[in-house]
Amino acid sequence: SQTIHQWPATLVQPVGSPLSLECTVEGTSNPNLYWYRQAAGRGLQLLFYSVGIGQISSEVPQNLSASRPQDRQFILSSKKLLLSDSGFYLCASRHTGYQNTEAFFGQGTRLTVV
Amino acid sequence: QKEVEQDPGPLSVPEGAIVSLNCTYSNSAFQYFMWYRQYSRKGPELLMYTYSSGNKEDGRFTAQVDKSSKYISLFIRDSQPSDSATYLCAMSARKDSSYKLIFGSGTRLLVRP
Numbered sequence: 001s002q003t004i005h006q007w008p009a010t011l012v013q014p015v016g017s018p019l020s021l022e023c024t025v026e027g028t029s030n031p032n033l034y035w036y037r038q039a040a041g042r043g044l045q046l047l048f049y050s051v052g053i054g055q056i057s058s059e060v061p062q063n064l065s066a067s068r069p070q071d072r073q074f075i076l077s078s079k080k081l082l083l084s085d086s087g088f089y090l091c092a093s094r095h096t097g098y099q100n101t102e103a104f105f106g107q108g109t110r111l112t113v114v
Numbered sequence: 115q116k117e118v119e120q121d122p123g124p125l126s127v128p129e130g131a132i133v134s135l136n137c138t139y140s141n142s143a144f145q146y147f148m149w150y151r152q153y154s155r156k157g158p159e160l161l162m163y164t165y166s167s168g169n170k171e172d173g174r175f176t177a178q179v180d181k182s183s184k185y186i187s188l189f190i191r192d193s194q195p196s197d198s199a200t201y202l203c204a205m206s207a208r209k210d211s212s213y214k215l216i217f218g219s220g221t222r223l224l225v226r227p
Contacts, residue, residue, distance in 0.1 A: 036217075044158075102163045
């Protein structure tokens with residue numbers, strides 16, 4: 001199975017500061033990669049997904065951006081954080097074969113913007 | 115209307131009870147169905163994965179899919195306090211090459227000793 005590494009686990013950033021969250025994947029090649037955000041007590045909102053290097057699709061307009069510089073690396077960024085960017089950010093990976101399309105998640109980054 | 119609906123709970127049961135967790139969906143193209151368990155401040159962990167209608171059993175867990183009713187269920191037998199967590203259903207469409215997973219909002223389960 002796949003292993004998803006996310007860091008840092010927790011982050012406190014001031015409003016207006018930049019953000020960079022990194023996700024790397026082991027155990028698969030050419031996966032589909034996803035960034036989700038989870039607000040307290042709520043479900044997962046899909047932010048971005050990528051089907052290959054340099055290919056990024058955005059699901060919702062927001063203050064964030066994503067990049068995929070390598071096959072198994074996915075980065076979530078912001079130039080200037082807003083209070084509303086606080087939340088629990090999760091990276092997920094999914095094999096793109098015909099079968100076995102389960103998604104595996106990292107342990108998440110809890111971001112607090114102050 | 116959300117694509118996937120899930121009762122947020124919380125659902126409180128005594129240890130040893132049978133738990134039933136459910137989701138309904140509106141997109142008839144969904145063909146892959148998953149259940150995740152999420153402990154507080156952790157990433158979701160895959161519990162069950164099904165493709166097609168019917169039942170799938172794994173230990174104390176049974177996943178059930180009824181495509182005609184657009185309804186999926188997760189049953190937990192002999193529930194334990196360690197089962198206390200939030201359970202998320204997720205699904206995706208086979209024809210969607212992005213393989214996007216759409217999640218329910220999660221049901222919080224508490225199993226009382």
